[in-house]
Amino acid sequence: MTSNSTTAPLLEGRNLHFGYKGAIAVSDVSLFVRVREAVALLGANGAGKSTTAKMIAGALIPQQGRILFAGQNVTYLPAHRRVGSGITLVPEGRLVFPRLSVLENLQMGAHAKRAKARYAANIERAFALFPRLGERRNQLAGSMSGGEQQMMAIARGLMSDPRLLILDEPSLGLMPKMVDQLFAIIQTVRSIGISLIIVEQNVHQALQVVDRAYILTKGRITLEGTGHELLLSDIVRKSFLGL
Numbered sequence: 001m002t003s004n005s006t007t008a009p010l011l012e013g014r015n016l017h018f019g020y021k022g023a024i025a026v027s028d029v030s031l032f033v034r035v036r037e038a039v040a041l042l043g044a045n046g047a048g049k050s051t052t053a054k055m056i057a058g059a060l061i062p063q064q065g066r067i068l069f070a071g072q073n074v075t076y077l078p079a080h081r082r083v084g085s086g087i088t089l090v091p092e093g094r095l096v097f098p099r100l101s102v103l104e105n106l107q108m109g110a111h112a113k114r115a116k117a118r119y120a121a122n123i124e125r126a127f128a129l130f131p132r133l134g135e136r137r138n139q140l141a142g143s144m145s146g147g148e149q150q151m152m153a154i155a156r157g158l159m160s161d162p163r164l165l166i167l168d169e170p171s172l173g174l175m176p177k178m179v180d181q182l183f184a185i186i187q188t189v190r191s192i193g194i195s196l197i198i199v200e201q202n203v204h205q206a207l208q209v210v211d212r213a214y215i216l217t218k219g220r221i222t223l224e225g226t227g228h229e230l231l232l233s234d235i236v237r238k239s240f241l242g243l
Contacts, residue, residue: 010070010195011056011164017064020053025051027219029065033164038186038196040206040213040227042240048219049199050092053166054196057089058082070163086163090156090201092172096149099144100216102133105141105152108198109159120160126155129188147178158189159166165189166197171205183209193195203240208232 009032016029018242026048033039054060056067056096056124058079067075073165074082079089088109106126110119127134130151136144141152150170157165167186171179183205190196190209200206207213215223215236223235 008061008071009033009068010037011071011197012068013052013056013065013087014068015065016052016055016062016067017057018060018062023092024219026055029216029221031214031224033195033197035163035195036190036193037212038198038210040198040200040210041208041216042200042203042213043216045201046199046218047216050168051214051219052216053089053168053197053199053228056164057087057166071074080112083160083162084114086114086161087166088157088160088162088164089166089168090153092169096141096144096152096156100141100143101138102141102152103137106133106156106159109156112160115159115161119159120163122159125192126158128157129185129192130155145178146193147174147181150174150178150182154185154189158194162194164195167201168199169201170198171202179205182224204231207236 008127009098011029011033016026018026029052041052043049055062058077062075066073069085069087074085097108103156106123115122128195132148132154133152141149171182174182179202186209198206198210207230210227212226213219213230
């Protein structure tokens with residue numbers, strides 16, 4: 001896992017701010033993600049991680065600040081337009097369509113123009129990355145385990161042909177064994193060259209699979225560094241790892 005400091009960012013968030021009914025959720029957050037880089041947003045519940053991710057994906061519009069993607073200002077671009085430009089959010093809670101088959105769920109992720117043009121290649125890639133989904137392509141999504149549904153949610157996100165994939169709390173609610181499998185899957189997704197933002201409470205696992213991470217506390221970035229640096233940080237070890 002390496003990152004090139006001379007590479008221009010694919011994504012930049014500058015001085016982002018968002019509040020809910022007067023309560024500040026995110027304040028003056030600035031971050032960036034390079035091409036082929038994996039970055040984690042870490043912190044406790046209510047730290048502002050998911051709010052930041054939703055602003056990047058277009059589900060929320062920043063009340064202050066700017067978001068640049070591939071050099072273009074996308075701050076006020078709606079979510080479906082951001083998917084078309086290459087930003088895809090895999091939301092917390094998976095949100096699969098339980099009465100649709102695995103294949104139909106994946107097809108729901110391929111509506112953007114860029115995705116339609118590469119549908120055949122992307123469906124082949126999805127089943128290569130997730131063989132279990134290929135074996136069960138006709139099974140109803142609602143009958144699958146939580147871990148299988150999370151695989152399907154990630155595969156559906158990949159069907160949009162993203163340049164940047166945002167995973168919001170992917171390990172939430174999964175059994176420990178499946179969490180290990182999930183982070184192995186994330187490593188595999190990294191290998192195909194897609195930039196990643198991973199929003200996680202599982203700090204230890206996340207820091208092992210990302211290039212860099214930002215620690216958020218009460219809506220602000222309080223610490224940042226490489227995954228290795230933060231694993232060795234006394235603050236992280238005491239606050240999040242119980243060491």
